[in-house]
Amino acid sequence: MAGKGNDKRGGKITTREQDYPQWYQDIIREGDLAEPAKVVKGCMVIKPHGYAVWEKIQRDLDGRFKATGHKNAYFPLLVPQSFITKEAEHVEGFAPELAVVTHAGGQKLEEPYVVRPTSETIIGHFFAKWIDSHRDLPMLVNQWANVMRWELRTRMFLRTTEFLWQEGHTAHANHAEAKEEVRRMLDTYGEFCEEILAMPVVRGVKTESEKFAGAVQSQCIEALMQDGKALQAGTSHDLGQNFGRAFDVRFQNEGGELEYVWQTSWGVSTRLIGGLIMTHSDDDGLILPPRVAPIHAVIVPIFKNDEQRAAVMEAAVRIKTALQRVDIANDDSPYRDFLAVEVDDRDMRPGAKYYEWERKGVPMRIELGPRDLEKGQVCVKMRLGTAAGEGKEFLPEEEFISGVRTRLRTFQDALLERARARLADQTVTLDDWEQFKSTFKGDKSQFAWCHWDGTAETEAKIKEETKVTIRCIPLPGQGPAAEDGTCIFSGKPSKGRVLMAKAY
């Protein structure tokens, strides 16, 4: 029964209604995803179960990057301090949050190194060495790495001092091509979030004040969390020729003239795991979509004596073996996604195991005891009642095995549908400032499409008064159709609605 596990043994999960941020922390702890490092400020330890989720994210995204022509590379963790200062806006944006290495090998360094907060600068340096001709373009590289930003306030997965991410860096011969790349990768992220994380997103463009330090334009995907706040889940930047100029990345075009390259960069981080948690999980613990679940199914054997134990374990292993041959990847996927199955034969009461695996977000549980063996059936329980199944189901073993791929894929779809329904439900169109203020009163938040006069002043004032920020200016098809109107705050003319919400 849902909700019964709280206030009993095995760790407490605060309800979302009581205290949403505390619930979030509890889910991470009880789901065994991560813990604060404590001994290193603002950092976290990603535990095996959490890291396995990241590995699944990596595997899928990496395939998508390669399918769009990118190759992986790796650049140094340390960046000469002077590199950071070469692009004016970039320094200004990142200077306050840099960690700097001043000593090494027992000596003071001639020039300090900064621990990369992002790698545009050092990659710019190498692009300059590698690119001479239009024939070297486009240069399409991606790096899986850790970066460090000395943030003042941290939250596990959402904002930690050190975090894991992927940063794509590309150089092109003209702006149009670079812009295409920016949008291509944004769409790659959007599709990934929906297909794999079952997390719907809104695609848009950042305002001037929210864009990446050093970019001409930043595009983003924004997801809606259960508490109504927005999570920037990924970004794709048009860097124009800014870094090309700063690092002298020039190529000879077809006409023989020297020209600066047009660059892009794009990234998603372990923050996606935070988004995953706040999109699907409930008061009983983590809920993982099958496509990112490190364990898809747990088989809990039930027996009273050694004889029963032997018979049940034999059946458990048989079922596990059959399930491990099932692949839930898309038909056109570049990789196979075979089911990961665990037989939990620890000496514990079955009930204790059920609660534990529910907290860890395993999508499907199979209970197997003497009664099932007699009837040739299995007892199946999904982590959440959906179209994929509700309550405990008793199915003939063969039928269960042959239907399991559909079952898990239906479960995945149901999670996406549920998230989409919540997004639709918590998105409003507002035209009245008083209504706006009451919508965002106190800690309240949701997605609101509002007219904005396009000025940074208005944007800043809205933020100051309500903590609400402009999440993005929607790309075509991502919000209400463009229409003339008046700014919700200033009453001045507006050409279209923008997405507003409080953000993580």
Added chain:
RNA sequence: CGGGGUGUGGCGCAGUUUGGUAGCGCGCCUGCUUUGGGAGCAGGAAGCCGAAGGUUCGAAUCCUUUCACCCCGACCA
């Protein structure tokens, strides 16, 4: 950086006001009984109380210094 808080077995805490040589719950180990929604009993291991200095016959407790981490605000994936 401003405000608040906390450092005591693995985890969560009590003990500090009123100094007397460390305790509780959970977890862990061993054994027996259990096992279809969080097991019971019995036995056991584990901490010189964040660090340094001081007061005292005696300090987790009082004084000084210091370090670290957490939470709340301003910056950010």
